[in-house]
Each structure stands twice: as C-alpha cells, then as structure tokens.
Amino acid sequence: MxxxxxxxxxxxxxxxxxxxxxxxxxxxxxxxxxxxxxxxxxxxxxxxxxxxxxxxxxxxxxxxxxxxxxxxxxxxxxxxxxxxxxxxxxxxxxxxxxxxxxxxxxxxxxxxxxxxxxxxxxxxxxxxxxxxxxxxxxxxxxxxxxxxxxxxxxxxxxxxxxxxxxxxxxxxxxxxxxxxxxxxxxxxxxxxxxxxxxxxxxxxxxxxxxxxxxxxxxxxxxxxxxxxxxxxxxxxxxxxxxxxxxxxxxxxxxxxxxxxxxxxxxxxxxxxxxxxxxxxxxxxxxxxxxxxxxxxxxxxxxxxxxxxxxxxxxxxxxxxxxxxxxxDRLRGTLPEPPAERRKRLQNDWGYSDLEMRDVYNAGAAELIEQTVSAGASPSAARKWWLGEPSRRANAEATDLVSYAADLGFTPATVAELDSLVRSGRLNDSMAREVLGGVLDGEGGPTAVADARGLELKQDDGALEAAVDTVIAANPDVAAKIRDGKVAAAGALIGQVMKATKGQADAGKARELILGKLQ
Amino acid sequence: MTDLPADLTRATAAVLGEALADKTISSVELTQAHLDRIAAVDGAVHSYLHVDPEGALAAARDVDGRRSTGETLGVLAGVPIAVKDVMATRGLPTTCGSKMLEGWIPPYDATVVAKLRAAGLPILGKTNMDEFAMGSSTEHSAYGPSRNPWDLTRIPGGSGGGSSSVLASFQAPLATGTDTGGSIRQPAAVTATVGTKPTYGGVSRYGLVALASSLDQAGPCGRTVLDTALLHAVMGGHDPMDSTSIAAPVPPVVEAARRADVSGLRVGVVKELGGQGYQAGVQERFDESVQLLVDLGAEVVEVSCPNFEYALAAYYLILPSEASSNLAKFDAMRYGMRVGPEGVEAPSAEQVMAATREAGFGPEVKRRIILGTYALSSGYYDAYYGSAQKVRTLIAQDFDAAFEQVDVLVSPTTPTTAFAFGDKLDDPMAMYLNDIATIPANLAGLPGMSLPAGLASEDGLPVGFQILAPAMQDDRLYAVGGALEGALTDRWGGPVLNGIPDLPTAPADRTGV
Known part of the structure; x- marks a missing residue:
C-alpha cells in the first residue's frame, strides 16, 4: 500500500x-x-x-x-x-x-x-x-x-x-x-x-x-x-x-x-x-x-x-x-475581520498601500496600533518598528513580535522614544543611537539617553557662537542665503551640527542662521 | 463477634469489616490467612496470575496502623481483595491474560484500583481471565485456565473466571470484575457467587484495558449480595478521567441490600430468556426463585422483548469492531511484547508490529480483530456496524417498554450450568451462546446482577439468577437480590456456596508473571 x-x-x-x-x-x-x-x-x-x-x-x-x-x-x-x-x-x-x-x-x-x-x-x-x-x-x-x-x-x-x-x-x-x-x-x-x-x-x-x-x-x-x-x-x-x-x-x-x-x-x-x-x-x-x-x-x-x-x-x-x-457568546468574542481592520488602520494612519504592505509583511500592525495608542504618531511608530528592531529580528531569524516580546521591547518603549524626540530632547540621529542602546539591553529610552549624555543643547549662547563661526567661515554661502536662496542654509546647518558634535537642535540652528542673514 | 467463623477466609466481607472495625482481628492477620489459603489451594484452582504478598501485607499494616491511631476508616478498610488482571495496577503486573502484555507493569492505577487503595483494601493479587476479556471460560487465557472450585474439570466462567473462582475457593472475600457481555455475571452464575454489572458509566473505566468501550463496565464480585453492594459503593461514582462516566452519586446499593424488600415490586420474567435452549435444572431453579419472589410479595408478570433475538448478532459486530481498534495499540513500539519476523535482518517497524501481533495474540483475539476489521471496512460499515447499532437502539426500546410495566426484569443468568473444559473451545458459536441472557443489558447500558439460585438437580452445579434494572436504578438489583438471597438461604438451609466440596491442596504453579 x-x-x-x-x-x-x-x-x-x-x-x-x-x-x-x-x-x-x-x-x-x-x-x-x-x-x-x-x-x-x-x-x-x-x-x-x-x-x-x-x-x-x-x-x-x-x-x-x-x-x-x-x-x-x-x-x-x-x-x-x-x-x-x-x-x-x-x-x-x-x-x-x-x-x-x-x-x-x-x-x-x-x-x-x-x-x-x-x-x-x-x-x-x-x-x-x-x-x-x-x-x-x-x-x-x-x-x-x-x-x-x-x-x-x-x-x-x-x-x-x-x-x-x-x-x-x-x-x-x-x-x-x-x-x-x-x-x-x-x-x-x-x-x-x-x-x-x-x-x-x-x-x-x-x-x-x-x-x-x-x-x-x-x-x-x-x-x-x-x-x-x-x-x-x-x-x-x-x-x-x-x-x-x-x-x-x-x-x-x-x-x-x-x-x-x-x-x-x-x-x-x-x-x-x-x-x-x-x-x-x-x-x-x-x-x-x-x-x-x-x-x-x-x-x-x-x-x-x-x-x-x-x-x-x-x-x-x-x-x-x-x-x-x-x-452566541463565542461569536461575541470574535475580533474585527482582518481585512476590514486593515482598511480601517490604513485609513486612520494615513499610510500608502506600499507602506501598509510593508507593515503587514513585517507583522508590525498590532505593535504599531499599540504604539499609536500609547501616544506616538503613526509615522514615527512605523519608522521605529520597521527600522532597527525589524532588522535585528530578521538577523535572528525570528519574527518581530517574538523578538520584541523576548526582549521586553514594548510599544510603550517606542512611544517613550518618540516622546523624547517630540519634546525636543533628542534629534533623529540621537534617537537612533538611543534605540540601539535599548535593543542592546541597556535600559529604557530615557535611561539610555541619560547614561550616554544624549541631549540637544539648549544653550543658545554656545549655539549662537557656533553659528557665527560657521557664517564667518563660509562667506559665499552666506551671500546666497542673503540673496534669498534659503535652501543653501542646509549646508551651514550641517556644519553647525558637526561643530557641536550633533548635540545641537537643528531647527534652532536653522532659525538662528536665517535670522542673522535675512 | 458471634458470627465470625474460626476460618477467617470463610467469613463475609461485611462481617470482616465489623471485626476489623472493633479490632477483633487485624488486617495483617486477615490478609495472611488469605495468603495462606492461596498458597494451599491455588495450585489446584489457578485463580491468580500474580500474587503480591508484600504489597498486600504492607497495605494491611498501613490500615492497622491508621486504625490504631483512631482514624475513622471505611467499612471495608483492611478487607483484602483480588483484582481482575484487566485493571491497571501501578507497580503490579497487568497482563489481561495475554502474552502481549507479559511483564508489563503499569505506571498508573486504574481509577477503580485507586479507589480500592484509598478505601484501605489490601490487594492480594491479579486474577486470571480470558485474553483481553474475550471468552466465557478462561480457556482463552494465555496462562492456562482457572478451574471451577465446584468441579475442577469444569470452567469457572469467563472472562472473569479468576475472580469467580477466587471467591468460590475462599482465596479472597471480594474481587473486581469487568462485564462486556456477561464477564461478571456468567462466572458468578456458574460458581454460586454474586456479581453486578453496574449501569454503564456508573463505575469508571479509566485504567481498564478496553475490550469494547461502549459495552465494558467494571463491577463488584462477592459471595453475598451485601458484600457486593459494599464493594459497589467503593468502586462507583463519577470520574472526570472517564468522559462516559455519569456525574451522579452511586445509587443507594448498600441500603437496598440491607432492606432486601420486594413487597409490591413489579417483576417481569423475560419471555425470550428461558424455556427452549435452557437446561431443565436451570429453568427449574429459576422458576422456583420466581415463586419465592411471589411469596415475598412481588408481583410477577411475563414481558416480551422481541428484539433480544438479534442481541447476540449485534453484539458480535459491535464488540469486535471496537476491539479491533482498541487492540491496535499493541504494536510492540512502546511496551509489552516485541518480536522480530523470523529471518529478516533489520526489519521495518511494520514488520515488527506484524510479527509481534502474530506471536502475541491468541486465536480468539485474532478472530475478533479480523471480524471487527472487516465489519468496519468501507463498503461493509453500513451493513454490519451500522445495522448492529440500529439493533442496539431497538433493544434499548424493548427495555424501555418493559420497564414501563415492571420495576425489574429477571431471567436465568446462563442457559446451562458450568460446562467441561474443551466442550465449546472448538465451537465459538456455542461459546458465544452462553452469554445470550447477559448481553442485552450491555447493549443497553443497564445494570444487571447474578446471584446463586441453588443447584441444578441433574448435575448438582450452581445456577445463576439474573436481575436487570433501568439505568441508575442499580439499588433495585440489591433490594431484589437481598430478598431472594434470604429466601434461598432458608430454602437451602444456608448459603448455596456452603455446598461446595473441599478442595485438594496443591502448591501453586503459576505460568503467568
């Protein structure tokens, strides 16, 4: 047989x-x-x-x-x-x-x-x-x-x-x-x-x-x-x-x-x-x-x-x-049908079809939903979950949910990271560094930022001095900005950030540069 | 204790329980008396496949110790018991009378066994049976037959011939049985002992090596109706480990046995279970017992159960079908016998399975596995298994109709007294016919009891009287049985079993484990 x-x-x-x-x-x-x-x-x-x-x-x-x-x-x-x-x-x-x-x-x-x-x-x-x-x-x-x-x-x-x-x-x-x-x-x-x-x-x-x-x-x-x-x-x-x-x-x-x-x-x-x-x-x-x-x-x-x-x-x-x-009781425990849920979430979050597919392929929809309800913006939630955590989960041949669960890395953690950015304490590159620390098991976002001394400089005096130095060193760029080519400010902002070892608030630097040259 | 005999093995369990409770005797003393009796007579009777003196005495010492500290114990605490080898006993061999399970020691107790242990009954050993409970004589035990203590050339009934002969030879005051088509009642009938098949679901099946799941029912065996009731109460009750177990208390069987009252009770004599095909001496004792019930105040009428005619045929389709599947697990992979096919180097798992099943199962087991495999196979299922289930429904309807007219039904337990070894071994149909009166109760899941009705005049051998009751009305069996037992004791000048001849003493030669 x-x-x-x-x-x-x-x-x-x-x-x-x-x-x-x-x-x-x-x-x-x-x-x-x-x-x-x-x-x-x-x-x-x-x-x-x-x-x-x-x-x-x-x-x-x-x-x-x-x-x-x-x-x-x-x-x-x-x-x-x-x-x-x-x-x-x-x-x-x-x-x-x-x-x-x-x-x-x-x-x-x-x-x-x-x-x-x-x-x-x-x-x-x-x-x-x-x-x-x-x-x-x-x-x-x-x-x-x-x-x-x-x-x-x-x-x-x-x-x-x-x-x-x-x-x-x-x-x-x-x-x-x-x-x-x-x-x-x-x-x-x-x-x-x-x-x-x-x-x-x-x-x-x-x-x-x-x-x-x-x-x-x-x-x-x-x-x-x-x-x-x-x-x-x-x-x-x-x-x-x-x-x-x-x-x-x-x-x-x-x-x-x-x-x-x-x-x-x-x-x-x-x-x-x-x-x-x-x-x-x-x-x-x-x-x-x-x-x-x-x-x-x-x-x-x-x-x-x-x-x-x-x-x-x-x-x-x-x-x-x-x-x-x-x-009947069990019928009452059924979740929202996944297809409907997906449409609803995409609408709520304002993601493109492609973004939504990436989120689902990464198995991140649930995590993002919880992160958003913990206070993060949908775009930030997507950015953080689909970035480093997804990369590491892939490298370990596991799925994002299990990877995060094993690590104790929760939607609340991501929301906390996002709030540090929104409050102006961290800029994007600092936040990426903090995320790495968190995933390495160094603690929560605030603790990692504290331990690594990561904080945007709020000292306007030092920033202003850096801005002045950069303007003085780049007279031709400064001239373009004076002529109304605002986009050129980017080059100066970059140099300010470099001079301050990334600790400056880029928005503030831009404000100062434009203020001095317009 | 005035009624405690000098030979403790002759006493009833009820009397022994009282003597233990008031410390007239100890359980160690009582257990040792039975172990001595086993050593003296089991060589001739071969009731036991395995005797466990150490375990029994340890359990007896434990009960005695607990009693000496003033602990309140159950009415049977300290009374030893013999357990049919179909029940899983932790640490004790469990073979089901088959070579297939030779040497297998279960890692767990059947629920019934756990209840016996919890109630303080020392387990003397495991009793012989037809292989996997298939048979009516113990001739199908792979370890040789047990003998009927009334006449050692005759069968003790089956499959529970070990448990019936153990009681009739005073090697234990109590024993357990399982009844799939009569394996408790028929052995009781041919040895002048008492046995009850409880309502299906009334006693847990967990840990009983299954023959036919929808028919199997464990039950108590004793020498008196009261003893049997006392054991029934210990064994019965709901078990969450058995899905088919009934979630209700055990019916008041002990009270009924003590009350032993049939006045005003309506008793139905089943027309189809008697008369033609029944030995004259069997019919005579049965009719006499019915008259005794009338004398005791019962109303007796004849009732007809027309579909009982098809019971045997339906039974021999349902049982083999379920058995063929239940016995599939014996495949040499995890426990029990394992042999390789001859002349095959590096055999496959399938070859080992086939060779082991060929070597490990006896002819009756193989016959039923083949029958059942055929009956379930595609294209035949409706004609065989399906039709048999319809017959089963019709038989249940016959019972329902009968119990609208009467409270209990009665019949001879078996058509004949004990037959001689070899008489029916080559004629399976003749062997199957021995269970014609007991099978309907299994098909309908109803409770039934056999108790001694005296001795047949032509051969002087015991005759069994069967009582059947509606589901979960097991107490009615005991009320009728108790009353009839009393009247018969008066009629015969003592218990029927008192007429049994003395046994020759011979050392045991157990071919088993």
Missing part, C-alpha cells in the same frame, strides 16, 4: 503554456495547532521544543486503559475559528477514530472527526495582490489530535527510506489540531498559486487575530497540504463552459511550510501535471513531497481504494453539543 520511488527529475511544462492548455483546480487542507495550555484529550502541556517525551502521560502515550477527555478550550477555539470562517456550527457532533498503523501514533488510531465536523459550509474572502477579491469556499473545519514526530536516523535524506533506525517524540502527540478544508477552488486560472498563497496568508492573519494558534509555519504549528488537478481548458476560467468540465485526478502535496512554498509548489504541480497530461500520460493519485531547496515535488505514497481508515464514532467520548448560548 505504500511505495517509494527514487528521485528523478520530472518533466514540466512552461507555466504559461500549461495555463493555455489546462484549467487548474485546487483544494487546500490547512492543519492548525491550537496553542491551548493542554493537549486535546489530556492535561499534558503543549510547549514547543521541550525535551523529547517529557510532555507525555498515559493518555497521550496510548497506554492500555487510558481514556481521553475533551479539552473544552479547544472546542471553543474550534467554534470561534468556524464562526470567523462564516461556517455553520454543528449543534451535535462526534469524534471518530481514524484507524491506521504508524509508530508515531500511540493508539494506532487518530481521534478525529469524520462525517460530523464541528464547523461546515463557510467562506473566507481573500484580497489578491491587485486588490481584487477571491471568495474561498470552506467545506469544513474539524477537530483532531496531532501525532508524535518521527526522527529517522542514518539515512541520507532524513526520510524513512534508507534510515538505519527511527526515534519518536510523543510530545506532539495529542496536541489539538483544527483541519480547515476548502471546497475545490475553481475559476482562479493562472492566478491559482497566488490565490493559494493569499488564502493561507489571510487564514494565518485571521487565526492570529483570533489568538488561537502560534501559526508558525516554520515550526509546523500551521501546515498546508495542497491538492492540485488540471482539466481541459474550455474557455475563460470562470465561464460556464469551463466550470462544467469534470475535475481531473489530483495529487496532494505535503510539507509545504511557507507562504512562498505554497505558491511555488502549486505552480510546480500545475507545470508537472501539464507535462504528464500533454504527453498523453495520466496523473497518479498520490501524495507528493515538496522540496524547498530544489523547488520540486517527489512522489510519496500512492493513494488508492486500498486506503481504508475504518472510521467509526469514538466510543470513549461523548458527543460535543455546543449550546446556542455558548455559540
């Missing part, structure tokens, strides 16, 4: 040519690990990166006799996700056992949901790069438990094939998962890969706003399986003729662990399918593995009718029957 094929380079067709001949259809399955304090069916902690097999108990190890108990918090998160995806919420549903043998699955069945998902029939409207909206129809969102993690030792690839032995870490076994499954996504045409990427990005943003998951694709707390099939092209992607063409055989690509990979993997599969089909071949229904480094997929397990998980309702658990009151 499982076959492994050796790596070989598959033929691919040029993407544009593929799209001229075929119409792509996708289905996306996204698994999200909830960041509940405890696992789905036991009280074990869920922290990422703990010592292997240190977060386990009889239940998640599947010891004989142990029984599961549903994590109510996980059910609430599932319902909130369902509501945020505009889904119906089941008034009564059950867990089911998905039976198959695998060493990283302690009970040799996964407790999941089968034909009675907690949430179903929803949608998510996704903004594509050019601002057009694509509606992704959601088939279902259901609850299940994660498996353990196998580590294959001794092989060249880290995969089971060729490995000498395997180690299993059961810390992940039993972590609550929500699987969100789309309906077949049709009508996207050549933009299919972009639709997939923007959908996963929008979903990630939504889940982050719901505060239900870490949604870290690189750590596996959000994972995407991409199903792709091609059918003959019969007209425009959204035309009735095209939509009437039956779907082709699909492949399911796994291990797609970044937004960029989602787009690349789907693009690759479209080109690969096209080459197979154009060559008169047929697509094998199988799972494919995406290789980030080489940008190709390779064959995984062949899926066939022999796959029979023998689902049946989990007899160790009672049905989940959320009351209308609970659902």
């Amino acid at each position: 499982s076959t492994t094929t050796t790596h070989h380079q598959d033929a691919v067709m040029d993407y544009d040519e593929a799209l001229a001949t075929f119409d792509p259809v996708m289905g996306l399955e996204v698994h999200v690990e909830l960041h509940t304090n405890t696992k789905m069916f036991c009280g074990c902690p869920t922290e990422f990166g703990a010592e292997p097999n240190s977060q386990v108990c009889p239940v998640c190890l599947g010891l004989p006799g142990a029984l599961p108990v549903v994590n109510e918090k996980a059910v609430e998160s599932a319902i909130r996700i369902g509501l945020a995806l505009n889904c119906e919420i089941a008034s009564w549903c059950r867990f089911a056992r998905k039976n198959y043998f695998y060493p990283d699955m302690p009970k040799n069945f996964q407790t999941s949901q089968y034909d009675e998902p907690i949430a179903f029939e929803g949608y998510l409207d996704v903004d594509l790069d050019d601002g057009t909206v694509y509606r992704v129809e959601i088939e279902r969102a259901h609850m299940e438990e994660d498996t353990g993690k196998s580590l294959h030792i001794g092989g060249a690839t880290g995969r089971i094939h060729g490995a000498d032995h395997s180690l299993v870490d059961y810390n992940r076994a039993g972590i609550p998962l929500i699987e969100i499954v789309t309906k077949p996504l049709v009508g996207a045409g050549e933009r299919a890969p972009e639709v997939a990427r923007t959908y996963v990005a929008a979903l990630r943003e939504l889940l982050r706003a719901l505060d239900v998951s870490d949604v870290k694709m690189e750590q596996g707390s959000m994972r995407c399986d991409a199903n792709v099939s091609l059918r003959a092209k019969a007209g425009e992607p959204t035309s009735a003729e095209q939509l009437a063409v039956p779907l082709g055989t699909r492949t399911e690509t796994k291990n797609v662990n970044s937004l960029r990979s989602v787009e690349r993997a789907i693009r690759y599969e479209i080109s690969r399918h096209a080459a197979v089909l154009a060559g008169g071949g047929s697509i094998l229904q199988e799972t494919r593995h995406w290789h980030e480094d080489t940008g190709v997929t390779t064959s995984g397990r062949v899926k066939s009718d022999a796959d029979d998980y023998r689902y049946f309702p989990e007899p160790d658990l009672v049905p989940v029957a959320p009351s209308r009151e609970l659902v």
